[in-house]
Amino acid sequence: MTHDTESVRDVASRARVASHDLALATRADKDAALHAMADALVAAAPTILEANADDVARAEAAGVAPNIVDRLTLTQERLAAMADGLREVAGLADPVGEVVRGSTLANGLELRQVRVPFGVVGMIYEARPNVTADAAGICLKSGNAVLLRGSSSARSSNAAIVEVLRSALTGVGLPEDAVQLVPGDSHDSVKALMRARGLVDVLIPRGGAGLIRSVVEESTVPVIETGVGNCHVYVDASADIDQALAIVVNAKTHRTSVCNAAESLLVHADIADDFLPRVIDALHEHGVTIHGDERFSEYDGVVEATAADHGTEYLSLDISAAVVADVDGAIDHIRAYSSGHSDAIVANDQTTIRRFVAAVDSAAVLVNASTRFTDGGEFGFGAEIGISTQKLHARGPMGLPEMTSTKYVVIGAGHTR
């Protein structure tokens, strides 16, 4: 074992011990801790901002792109927002102890399926230091100890934030090891986290497709895949054209860097002559580059799509576009290219809508609504740890209940078989 491997197993073991206390903590205990953590973040602003300035200076010296430096940068306002986030989590219902189902069996046994914490959650994430506080808050409220593995570019900021959160936990009598940084900057420490089966109950990678793929490939700890979105908007022949234009523009341009932004436009052949010029104009007006199929490419300013375009998550003012024969053509295209995040139909024909909704196998299927609505906040979850694009356990936006497992409690009176 390398030194990093040993250190990771050590923090994971301490997290396991802390998780035993957390599982027994009441909602009042946990909410008090969340408020203490929020207050402590604000109180420690000078220390945290100083640590953050080191990270920012290092990133700038290394020539990191300005938009990445911006994501790394903390301000008084961003710290206050992190604190508010923790207070909001305190206001949410405690998922632990919720009875998911229950019954009394014929033999008199009382059966209950009850939500319980996972135990120890590992987070692997990139750049933004606000994730450190967000993840700590959501994990704490759901009764989980958390191991945080941020990017090395944010290491001073993350260390300062975690130190503040840990001392707040101690202050309210909860174990400080409920929130820990994973030690070590090397890939060995990530690897050790991914192989800590039995010590870590679930790993949640948040970041680019490359990070997520490597965690999925290498981890023996169960993984919840998040956030890669190659989202489609299909405009059917039965669509309200004004709605369709507004939804396409919103889904593509409202915020381009997020996983629920549209990356591909599909249009029913019967309305192509009418709709294509209008949607191309609308997208061009918003500065969008259209990577179109043969049909789209007949229009000025449309770039001809390569084979790779339809499968690309641009995260920029680019969109792939194709004309399809009908809803089944759209379904086939989506099956071939979608990442299974969010796919939308704009249509008014009920039979068509039913077919699309049943056949498209994505975390969210939207009807006459922008893909941008796939979001824990929009869904009313109050807090979101990420958006799962896998089918096991949780799919779509993950709130507090998705951060729990369940157990069966069976009460008898001397029952034997």
Next chain:
Amino acid sequence: MTHDTESVRDVASRARVASHDLALATRADKDAALHAMADALVAAAPTILEANADDVARAEAAGVAPNIVDRLTLTQERLAAMADGLREVAGLADPVGEVVRGSTLANGLELRQVRVPFGVVGMIYEARPNVTADAAGICLKSGNAVLLRGSSSARSSNAAIVEVLRSALTGVGLPEDAVQLVPGDSHDSVKALMRARGLVDVLIPRGGAGLIRSVVEESTVPVIETGVGNCHVYVDASADIDQALAIVVNAKTHRTSVCNAAESLLVHADIADDFLPRVIDALHEHGVTIHGDERFSEYDGVVEATAADHGTEYLSLDISAAVVADVDGAIDHIRAYSSGHSDAIVANDQTTIRRFVAAVDSAAVLVNASTRFTDGGEFGFGAEIGISTQKLHARGPMGLPEMTSTKYVVIGAGHTR
């Protein structure tokens, strides 16, 4: 790619295509298929039994243990039971389409979380050919295409059963590729199944601890771990002694080869002088070998436990046994040794029971009831694909709802952000 790898990817791709039709099949379609499969199994009994006789002869010639040969052996009665199993699944509610939660958001968007099939399920299992029909039935009803990888010792039986089931599917107009055998006998074909991420949505290994560990270690496809049970019965000082004796004996001896049998007995120190002689007598009467700690070993006929005993799933008439200081001692012992399947307390003191139930982190925690009750049939699920001992997705007995994922359906009226 080896030939096996190529073949496995080929059957998986065909399963994916079949899963598209299955996802759209109505309950009536699926129930008709299950009845047709049941009838076909009975009608094809001579062919299936002949194929099974080959497997049995091969196993006997190879000197396989009689109890394993028995598990491999099919009879007219066992085939009839397999057919009845399929008919019972037809009688169960269809999990697909169930609305798990739903609401209308403040902006008027209608949000529904709906159960949908996983898509393609891979089953890796040992010996018993009845699993072939059981798994096919449960997967079909839950709308999933299934890839079956039984043990090579049952290959003729499995091939005959699957051929019958496939032609029954064709007969009712469902795709035969909804039920397929994984080709190839080599470990390469298992390996290809485990690496078919994107083609296979979930793998469920059923069998011994070694099989399950290797799947968990090697698979990039998400895995649901099943069935390893090192189950405990803790007898508290507040227990009704007669209940305790009955539960310990039942949990250990009712059926020893199953994962919900008790493998370890813990006794509160305060009642040890009174309870130990009685429980030792009762277990000895049933032919149980007790592997006891120092305290237990003071009694005649108790074998001194090694360090390994407390962590052993015997699956035989053996039990490890220890005296603990109190309920916290029991909790610590269970944390150290339990496989997280089923752990029971026998007690009457409510504070003690609450503490045990909250602190013991197992799929099932039983109070004054035998561990033998952790079972899909006993829980009233009607059908069970296995008992999950992991925390992601499903935990405890898995019925039809556990064989589904969900998706969010979001209905708007031109909604944009």
